[in-house]
Every structure is written in structure tokens, then in C-alpha cells.
Amino acid sequence: MKYRNIKSGKYDSEKEKHRADLLKLLEKQGEISNLKEQVKFELIPSQKIDGKLIERACSYIADFTYCDVHGNFIVEDTKGFKTKDYIIKRKLMLSVHGIKIKEV
Template sequence: MRKAFIIEDIMNSPCAGLNQHLVPAQEPEKKRSKYGSKKAEVDGINFDSQKEAKRYKELRLLLKAGKIGMLARQVQFELNPTGSHSLIYIADFVYRDMSTGNQVVEDCKGHLTKEYKKKRKLMRQLYNILIAEV
């Protein structure tokens, strides 16, 4: 007498991949970011890292206290204005320091990449802006 096959026999067999309709769908694994940062949300705003979200909370308090003004996120700077291709640096935060009146450009970095270092140098050369790294 032949043994009857059950669904578990098929799912555990080497040819289970050929019968995908029989295998329960699995949730895809969440992909880890390149440098290990975890996304965060504050006030309905998505941030690329928890460090950036924490800094936003600090800046928001400084804004309410009147220490800073004109707070903006994800501000773009063109670093190759006369070139054949566009090279853009996106600052995490830009604001005005009310005690000095100076514009501050901030970037929340956990890891200084080669590309970032190049853009930081170009920001200094083109706009005479030193990026504050938090």
C-alpha cells in the first residue's frame, strides 16, 4: 500500500520552490541601511536616522525659545553650477542663529563618507560655508 503525501511533505521537499502556490507567503526581511541607521518619525516628519530626529527636536525647542530662526530641513545647494552635470548637497538643517545673525548649515552624520567630505570642501569653496557636523 502506498503512503499518501501530505502538504508538509511537499513543502519540506527539495522541489518545494517549484510549488510556490503551496508555500505560505513570508514577509520580506527588512533591509538594513548601509551604515546601520534606523529611520524615525517626529511630528509626522520622516527622518533618515534617529540622530537626525533627535536633533530636530532640539532645534524645534531652540526655535520656540527664540534662540534660532528660519529653521528649514533638507535644503539643497548646487555645487556644480557651471558644469555639465548637477552636483547637489542636501543639508539636514539650515537656520539663523539669532545671537550672531549668521546662517548655520548642519548635517547629522554618524559616518563621514568620501562623497560627503568632497561636498563639504565644495561648500566651503563655493559658498564660504562651514558645515556644522552634529
């Protein structure tokens, strides 16, 4: 249990589960398309010196990605509490991938 969230099946919180249910309904209705869950984005590649791993890659895992009705690619995160790590990764997503995370 992280930050007093109660896991709900495969989801980290009830809020995330409810959002997933809503997005699945919107996809069935044709309002969004290509819904995916737990999508990994590499932010900083692994670092090696002389073939030896010095630092592992740094990644961000989005709760959901999808295309809206206008064809815009959306990366969404269901947040209850914004950790310092998340804030840094949010900034890296914008800097590295040009993606502003939609926070719900």
C-alpha cells in the same frame, strides 16, 4: 538603511530626529530662527554641450539650516559616518559658497 542607521519617520536616523526636535524647541524659545530642513545647495552646475546634457548638477542637501541668535547663517549636518562623497561636498560647500558645515 544606510550605514546601520534606523530611519525614524522622515529622518534618516534617530540622531537626526533628536536633533530636529531640539532645533524646533530652540526656535520656539527664540534661540534660533528661520529653521529649514533638507535644504539643497548646488555645488557644480549641470554640464551641457550643444544643448545635450553631459553631466547632471552636483548638489549637497543639508539636514538643517537656521540663523543663530547673532544672525549668523548656519548649515548643519547630523553625521554618524562621513562618506568620501560627503567629505568632498563639505569641501565644495566651503569653496563654492563660503559655508563651513556644522557637523553634529
